[in-house]
Amino acid sequence: MEIEVLEGLSAWFSGYVQTFKTGDFDADRNIILKEGHTARVRREIREFGESLGLPGEDLRLAEAASLLHDVGRFPxxxxYKTFSDRRSCDHAAFSVQVLRDEGVLDDLDPRERDLIVKVVSYHNRASIPQEEPDGRCIFFSKLLRDADKLDVWSLLLDYYHRRACEGYRNEALELDLPDGPEISEEVCRSLLAGEIVKVKDLFSQNDFKLLQASWIFDLNFRPALVAVRDRGYLKRTRERLPRSEEVNRIFELLESRLEERIKAERTQGPD
Ligand SMILES: [Fe+2]
Incomplete structure (x- = not known):
């Protein structure tokens, strides 16, 4: 992707986000939150791409996908006044719809357009569709899924800290799940089996925190796994959960699986 094309998409994005702002900070806080998330995912994906040795045109393509991945979050x-897809709509499909309705990708090279549409639509799925035949699409999808998870995890850890220290609340970041000491059986089972926690098994805030911890099984690239370790995401998540034998057991397993994965992963570029 050429620099001018990425700059054009960036200008469209900024203008689009502005249309959702009222000028009242409280009313706009969740719009600003997603705007900040997009900017950080873009920075993160660029850094991951650079450490994987991607050429400039692919770095810009990755940045474009990250810039557009959550445009459906604003409408x-x-x-719906929620970020819960279960209670509203699939926000990735909504992003694709916005891109089509607004003609955002109309002037792009058709191969880049098709790739961005697929990468955006796959970013929030439980997994990338097995039948996807395009190696480049799979590579860029993995990259976006890693960068996205890293920032969502960080954003939620910061929120849990603020909530505990200042009593700050934002229901949109709690996916409307109740708070309480419980951890669901199925969530524990998934974690101890080394599997990602399923959204349908979430019944409490603790379950949601454990879903984030299970992302270590779904991260693809070494730089993302190293970032999780170096930023202490697992330790910080554990601090926001009840102290129990079960939680200890889960986190001992997660810490050792993270180390194993960091050792095992080889860096890899697109086909
Ligand atoms: Fe998203």
Whole structure:
């Protein structure tokens, strides 16, 4: 992707986000939150791409996908006042719809357009569809899924800290799940089996925190795994959960699986 094309998409994005702002900080806080998330995912994906040795045109393509991945979040929040896809709509499909309705990708090279649409639509799925035949699409999807998870995890850890220290609340970041000491049986089972926790098994805030911890099984690239370790995400997540034998057991397993994965992963570029 050429620099001018990425700059054009960036200008469109900034203008689009502005249309959802009222000028009232409280009313706009979740729009600003997703705007900040997008900017950080873009920075993160660029850094991951650079450490994997991607050429400039692929770095810009990855940045474009990250810039556009959550555009559906803005109308989703405006319409439904929630970020819970279960209670509203699939926000990735909504992002694709916005891109089509607004003609955002109309002037792009058709191969880049098709790739961005697929990468955006796959970013929030439980997994990339097995039948996807395009190696480049799979590579860029993995990259976006890693960068996205890293920032969502960090954003939620910061939120849990603020909530505990300042009593700050934002229901949109709690996916409307109740708070309580419980951890669901199925969530524990998934973690101890080395599997990602399923959204359908979430019944509490603790379950949601454990879903984030299970992302170590779903990260693809070494730089993302190293970032999780160096930023202490597992330790910080554990601090926000009840102290129990079960939680200890889960986190001992997760810490050792993270180390194993860091050792095992080889860096790899697109086909
Ligand atoms: Fe998203």
């Amino acid at each position: 989703q929040y405006a319409l």
